[in-house]
Amino acid sequence: MLTRRMLLAGLGASCALPAGAQDDWRRSVPEVRIGVSSAENEAGAIARYQPLMGYLSDKLEVPTKLYRVTDYAGLVEAMRADQMEFSRFGPAVYALGRRILGDRLQPLFRDIDQYGQEGYYSVVLVRSDSPYRTLADLKGKSFAFADPNSTSGFAFPAYFMRKEGVDPQSHFSGTVFSGGHDNSVLALVRGQFDGVAxxxxxxxxxxxxxxxxKNMIPQGSTRVIWTSPLIPASPFCARANLPDALKARFVAAMNAMKDEAPEIWKTFTDGHVSRYAPARHDDYLDVIAVTEELDAQRKQRRS
Structure with a gap:
């Protein structure tokens, strides 16, 4: 059951609106569009998100549809063009979105896992049968990042590797962007790269x-050799110009899903999320600082 403390404070007031006033948003938003980046494996994304679309259509009482964009930055562009109502943003993509949209991009909530952890880690993987044990062992080897706008797949590893004296540009024989996390891990197991983030x-x-x-790679075929500091969990975000009643109803529906639609909850979260908690802009200030420093380094190299 949805608890009051799980609702965002900024949206709580709108929940007290008369029923008729709450329903008015459907006149201006007859369809709710949820964005997802095609950097995630397509079949996997559709399998996780499609049941959620049916659930949200029932809860919001308007058609709710999944829209895929070409990359992480495309989610920001879709929000800027008012072509998407809600999306889940990686922390680095959120930093990009705030740089472009400012307060027009609003964080709503984020995952808390079954251990109470409100975040995740960037890791460097190698094949489990490889001799590599540390980043130093990967000197002169091939390496793949996921996407230039990925927090765990680029921003955090690139930043903290340099902090540890490992410059990806010179340490590895070559680095590429694979186009997504699934692509990176699949290519690693196939032997196309020696390490991936x-x-x-x-x-x-x-x-x-x-x-x-999902039997897409053998069990135990990869091994972690490096782990970043904790990254705050990816926020679900909204266009701030949406009606408050819609945002409140979306938050309430997502919070209620675990109890009201447990199978859909399990499919969407892979069974690894215990609940959602409110997300605040201040939660991502460290991520924003990391991405800004990386941008400054890129500009310095080009000048």
């Missing part, structure tokens, strides 16, 4: 674990 919540939950559970 991706994400992991804990030893039981992450990209490699999910792919292994």
């Amino acid at each position: 991706t994400y992991q919540v804990n030893a039981e939950s992450g990209v490699a674990q999910r792919l292994a559970a």
Whole structure:
């Protein structure tokens, strides 16, 4: 059951609106569009999100549809063009979105896992049968990041590797962007790269674990050799110019899903989320600082 403390404070007042006033938003928003980046494996994304669309259509009482965009930055562009109502943003993509949209992009809530953890980690994976044990062992080897706008797949590993004296530009024989976390891990297991940056919540939950559970890679075929500091969980975001009653109803529906639609909840969260908690802009200030420093380094190299 939805609890009051789980509702965002900024949206709570709108929940007290008369029923008729709450329903008025449907005149201006006859369809709710949820954005997802195609950087995630297509079949996997559709399998996780499509049941959620049916659930939200019932709860919001308007058609709710999934829209895929070409990359993470495309989610920001869709929000800027008012072509998307809600989307889940990686922390670095949220930083990009705030740089472009400012307060027009509003964080709503984020995951808390079954251990009470409100975040995840960037990890460097190698094949489990490889001799590599540390980043130093990957000197002169091939390496893949996920996407230039990915927090765990680029921003955090690139930033903290340099802090540890490992410059990806010179340390590896070459680096590429694979186009997504699934692509990186699949290519690693196939032998196309010696190391990849991706994400992991804990030893039981992450990209490699999910792919292994789906028999897309063998169990135990990868090994972690580096872990970043904790990254705050990816926020579900809204266009701030949406009616408050719609945002409140969306938050309430997502919070109620675990109790009211447990199978859909399990499918959407992979069974690794205990509940949602409000997300605040201040939660992502460290991520914003990391992305801004990386941008400054890029500009310096080009000048």
